[in-house]
Amino acid sequence: MPRVNKSGRRFLQLIVTVLIISTISFGAAQSPPVLAYSPAEGLRSTAPEQQGIDSQKLAEALDGIRQRNMNIHSLLIVRSGFVVLDAYFYPYDEKDLHDIASVTKSLTSALVGIAIGQGKIKAVNQPLLQFFPGRSIANQEPRKERLTLEHLLSMTSGLDCKFQPGELTLRQMKQSQDWTQFMLDLPMAADPGSKFVYCSGGTHLLSAIISQTTGQNELEFARQTLFNPLGITEVLWPSDPQGINHGWGDLRMHPRDLAKLGLLWLNRGVWEGKSIVPASWVDESTRVHAKTSMDSDYGYGWWVKTHDPPFAYEAVGRGGQRVTVVPSKNLIVVMTGGGFEPGEVRPLLLPAIKSDQALPENRAGIARLAEALTAATKPPSSHSAPLLPEMARTISGKSYLLETNALGLKKLSLSFASQTEAALRLTFVDNHAEARPVGLDGVPRISPNGRYGLPAAVKGWWEGPQTFVLDYDEIGNVNHYQIRLKFNGAQISVEVTERTHDVEAKFAGKLESE
Numbered sequence: 001m002p003r004v005n006k007s008g009r010r011f012l013q014l015i016v017t018v019l020i021i022s023t024i025s026f027g028a029a030q031s032p033p034v035l036a037y038s039p040a041e042g043l044r045s046t047a048p049e050q051q052g053i054d055s056q057k058l059a060e061a062l063d064g065i066r067q068r069n070m071n072i073h074s075l076l077i078v079r080s081g082f083v084v085l086d087a088y089f090y091p092y093d094e095k096d097l098h099d100i101a102s103v104t105k106s107l108t109s110a111l112v113g114i115a116i117g118q119g120k121i122k123a124v125n126q127p128l129l130q131f132f133p134g135r136s137i138a139n140q141e142p143r144k145e146r147l148t149l150e151h152l153l154s155m156t157s158g159l160d161c162k163f164q165p166g167e168l169t170l171r172q173m174k175q176s177q178d179w180t181q182f183m184l185d186l187p188m189a190a191d192p193g194s195k196f197v198y199c200s201g202g203t204h205l206l207s208a209i210i211s212q213t214t215g216q217n218e219l220e221f222a223r224q225t226l227f228n229p230l231g232i233t234e235v236l237w238p239s240d241p242q243g244i245n246h247g248w249g250d251l252r253m254h255p256r257d258l259a260k261l262g263l264l265w266l267n268r269g270v271w272e273g274k275s276i277v278p279a280s281w282v283d284e285s286t287r288v289h290a291k292t293s294m295d296s297d298y299g300y301g302w303w304v305k306t307h308d309p310p311f312a313y314e315a316v317g318r319g320g321q322r323v324t325v326v327p328s329k330n331l332i333v334v335m336t337g338g339g340f341e342p343g344e345v346r347p348l349l350l351p352a353i354k355s356d357q358a359l360p361e362n363r364a365g366i367a368r369l370a371e372a373l374t375a376a377t378k379p380p381s382s383h384s385a386p387l388l389p390e391m392a393r394t395i396s397g398k399s400y401l402l403e404t405n406a407l408g409l410k411k412l413s414l415s416f417a418s419q420t421e422a423a424l425r426l427t428f429v430d431n432h433a434e435a436r437p438v439g440l441d442g443v444p445r446i447s448p449n450g451r452y453g454l455p456a457a458v459k460g461w462w463e464g465p466q467t468f469v470l471d472y473d474e475i476g477n478v479n480h481y482q483i484r485l486k487f488n489g490a491q492i493s494v495e496v497t498e499r500t501h502d503v504e505a506k507f508a509g510k511l512e513s514e
Helices: 010-026 055-067 103-117 149-153 168-174 179-185 200-214 218-230 255-266 279-285 346-352 363-376 390-395
Strands: 072-079 082-088 303-305 312-317 321-326 331-337 399-402 409-415 421-428 433-439 445-447 456-462 467-473 480-488 491-498 503-511
Touching (some): 055 072, 103 149, 103 200, 103 218, 149 200, 200 218, 255 321, 390 480
Parallel strands (some): 433 456
Antiparallel strands (some): 303 312, 312 321, 399 409, 421 433, 456 467, 480 491
């Protein structure tokens, strides 16, 4: 579940608060944009001032993000159908796909709506068990028989699905042989519809239902009905052992394609004059169906803000993934990151939103914004790397065998050939191996072919004579690890934290016999 109980969760509330002021100041709500170009061929850009946004203030916002060392990867603003800001921050490269995490849930909701519109699914009140007539299901009882598609969509299934600690039920599901069966077999903990409980595994059941009713897995169905019409050609969507795509997360897309989805929703499912998602489904999915006791309530896969005008909603994923839509302002904000709080970006961004009308031309502001966009892509300045401690020479090139651990690491070694760069080699229990350069001068070294073929950035430093710290950033795969290695003779102790998941792991190892 995204961190909706902290400042990241408050991003929508805070952006809405300022937009309340802008609504009062700038006039009545606008109609969705009617574009004079084909967005499927690529979203077009305009100067920010043409859409009532101050380019100088946007430049200052980008500078502020860099000065605060936020681990944001991209920031995209679309107003009235035109891109006014398209920023990418080192080490993320716009050419790479990006894990959108639980933003995937909003996509799954859209595909359910399309399937209902096509008559492949009858309605949201269809009982869950009707979709799996050939399965023998454990813990079957009247409450489970009343569980419907709508309960899964609104996170009110009543299944005994535990979010804490660390999405426990999701982890257990992924360790099972048949993920769909695992979720269907869960006992009931409450009456369906009675309580909001964030449950990623429940959204995986929606993916299984799409496969069951359309004869295609979710990715194939999405390509045919959603991605291809929108001109979205490059995606990556993992699947479970039975070929069911991860309905709750792990979909990888480009930020500009996420903006297309926001634009589709802003236009109530219509794309270039054609209905892609039924307008009634857009309305239903962004209407509150479950009270959460948080700042945002829940629709069908979307977080909905209705406590204060103007009405707004967003797709939310861990690590800072966001697609925020404010219909009355024709505004879409897309963010990706590797562990930052979007609420920290808000006070930097919002001063730029000046008017619903075009502002005077601002050549100096445009030039200043261009400089800021270029600066955002640059690596940090290097510093003089300190002399290596004696331990670096002692362990260099030697392999350490590790205890069983949650990361699946089996073996690691470090080689220190110079004062400014080291070499890291990791071997996993499935015998997959990775070799990564490690910057010792404060600049991460980016290397290709990480998980799903995406790059990773790694830097490190000696924290003391026996302790070496690795900063291992999977960039587009979101996960950002800090790995503390303490060497003591033939023994090694390992402490791992991951900034987007609140994950911690501790385990030991020993020198591999030569």
